[in-house]
Amino acid sequence: MTASWIAIARKDVADATRSRMLWGFTLVFVAFLGMALPVAGELFPDVVTVSPAKALAGVAMLAQLFIPGIAIVAGYMAVVGERRTGSLRVLLGAPFTRGRVLAGKLVGRLVVTLVALTTGFAVAAALVVALYGAPTAAAFGGFVATGLLLGVVFTGLAVGGSAATATRGHAMTATIGSFMGMVFFWQPLAAGAYAAVTGGLPGRIAEPWYFLLKRVNPLEAYRVLTEAALDERVDAVPQFPLEDVPRHAPLEQLAMTNRLAGPVPFYLQDWFAALILLAWAVIPVLVGYHRFRTTDLG
Amino acid sequence: MPVIDTTNLTKRYGAVTAVDGLDLTVEAGEVFGFLGPNGAGKSTTIDMLLDYTRPTAGSATILGRDVHAHAAELRYDVGVLPEGFGLYDRLTGRRHLEAAIRWHDAADDPATLLDRVGLDGTDADRRVGQYSKGMCQRLALAMALVGDPELLILDEPSSGLDPHGIQTMRRLVRAAADRGTTVFFSSHILAEVEAVADRVAILADGDLVAVDRVDELRQRVGSGTTIRLHVPGAVPGTVTDIDGVDSVTRTGTVLEVTTSDPAAKADVVTELRTAGVEIQDLAAEGPSLEEVFTAYTQEVSA
Numbered sequence: 001m002t003a004s005w006i007a008i009a010r011k012d013v014a015d016a017t018r019s020r021m022l023w024g025f026t027l028v029f030v031a032f033l034g035m036a037l038p039v040a041g042e043l044f045p046d047v048v049t050v051s052p053a054k055a056l057a058g059v060a061m062l063a064q065l066f067i068p069g070i071a072i073v074a075g076y077m078a079v080v081g082e083r084r085t086g087s088l089r090v091l092l093g094a095p096f097t098r099g100r101v102l103a104g105k106l107v108g109r110l111v112v113t114l115v116a117l118t119t120g121f122a123v124a125a126a127l128v129v130a131l132y133g134a135p136t137a138a139a140f141g142g143f144v145a146t147g148l149l150l151g152v153v154f155t156g157l158a159v160g161g162s163a164a165t166a167t168r169g170h171a172m173t174a175t176i177g178s179f180m181g182m183v184f185f186w187q188p189l190a191a192g193a194y195a196a197v198t199g200g201l202p203g204r205i206a207e208p209w210y211f212l213l214k215r216v217n218p219l220e221a222y223r224v225l226t227e228a229a230l231d232e233r234v235d236a237v238p239q240f241p242l243e244d245v246p247r248h249a250p251l252e253q254l255a256m257t258n259r260l261a262g263p264v265p266f267y268l269q270d271w272f273a274a275l276i277l278l279a280w281a282v283i284p285v286l287v288g289y290h291r292f293r294t295t296d297l298g
Numbered sequence: 299m300p301v302i303d304t305t306n307l308t309k310r311y312g313a314v315t316a317v318d319g320l321d322l323t324v325e326a327g328e329v330f331g332f333l334g335p336n337g338a339g340k341s342t343t344i345d346m347l348l349d350y351t352r353p354t355a356g357s358a359t360i361l362g363r364d365v366h367a368h369a370a371e372l373r374y375d376v377g378v379l380p381e382g383f384g385l386y387d388r389l390t391g392r393r394h395l396e397a398a399i400r401w402h403d404a405a406d407d408p409a410t411l412l413d414r415v416g417l418d419g420t421d422a423d424r425r426v427g428q429y430s431k432g433m434c435q436r437l438a439l440a441m442a443l444v445g446d447p448e449l450l451i452l453d454e455p456s457s458g459l460d461p462h463g464i465q466t467m468r469r470l471v472r473a474a475a476d477r478g479t480t481v482f483f484s485s486h487i488l489a490e491v492e493a494v495a496d497r498v499a500i501l502a503d504g505d506l507v508a509v510d511r512v513d514e515l516r517q518r519v520g521s522g523t524t525i526r527l528h529v530p531g532a533v534p535g536t537v538t539d540i541d542g543v544d545s546v547t548r549t550g551t552v553l554e555v556t557t558s559d560p561a562a563k564a565d566v567v568t569e570l571r572t573a574g575v576e577i578q579d580l581a582a583e584g585p586s587l588e589e590v591f592t593a594y595t596q597e598v599s600a
Contacts (some may be wrong), residue, residue, distance in 0.1 A: 035593070086382045086383045087383070089383045090385065092349075100370070107520070296345075296351035
């Protein structure tokens, strides 16, 4: 018999909720919403009447940056922080396995991220209702669910990265670096791969595997799923002009389903995007666990 | 069954061998001192016993169980004071102790444990961030005592402690031993090991130089202490006859007396004073670790 991870999680929540940085980030997110939502119409390129769903799509656009930011801040020091201060030696001096320590840390930080996000979403919901009326329950429920799932993904990435590295600097590089890569390099790399294989940039009609390549990025998977939930377009942030598509093509032509020559393959269905997000929620934690379990805690 | 048993325990970091094929056995009920200078591989060995680091070769068991495979469950029976441990600055000492008791599923009374390590109630209610190094060391020791373990593993337990704290530590180690607890502790100070250990292992550069009983160690190293006295006047020959005095040499005004019995030091001073000899200055020094190593390595090569 060994001690349970619950003790670690409980202590961790108490510890992490004292972090000023986390609440600062949440506050910035809420403040951003407060500024952006009243002028949500300006977020769209055309003059539009802002429906509740459109307003949520605007929130989702910002959330692509804020959710990972909050989750990474909440999670990246989870394990490596205890390792640097030496308190990990105290925890492992008690009857905890390394796996239990990691599990407790992960659960603790998930609770923290999800509480912070729920706070943010509650404020967002109140603002949307006040300004643009109530969204449908399905749209709002889907919006919250995809947002929380993205929070889970990046908390897993942050805690996994924290477990896999020996210094704070390396943990930051691994977690923030991964996020930066997803934001800035994924689209160019996908377009580059497309050019390398086909000899040209992706056009308005492109090969289906190109869309999959983009979608393996958890931020893109989140975007796709949120679009499906809201039935509204959610722009990628930032959007690189790397595709050879007409500048003023109607939005409908730019919908992914209208950019395929053939039928939509299974891997471009919405459920597959959900699967991609779930895989991202699990794999970094497993990698972190493997490295943490086998490393020397010198 | 030995409490600690290592077989060819080895740790290499690249080309550097930190611990080289250590075979060590610690029996139940003994206080075992692990002596060596800083960098000898003491902490590396203890880290392997605690499964913080993994051996390059060899293995170790505690209470008959492999230290890696059974690391977590062994903690119910092993109290640990690791090197380089850290506490939670924002939590009070009492909180720490309560957490440790909960983690171990133990029924200890925090007040009793605090009392045993010499922390009072006011200390316990302060945040650990305000603690001195010595107080942290005492608190960590209290946490190690949770659950009344069969074995205590203490890595440099006296580091950061003032003389009073060192006394408390010695008293605690002896008290634990009297209750039947096996104690394995490391130190780079010979006097400390001599004061509390039953047996001692001497480690240098990752190699085990010797394992010996402390009384035999004392004998082999020969003289306990050398006293240097600054005496301008004549010295009576009776000093050589004092029990425990091994040799007396005079160089100019400096009298060097080597003793094998700690009590002899005071006797020498008393003898000189009663003979009316003026002592202008006095210094005593125990054998250094180097002298201990020399004593053992020469024996081996002879």
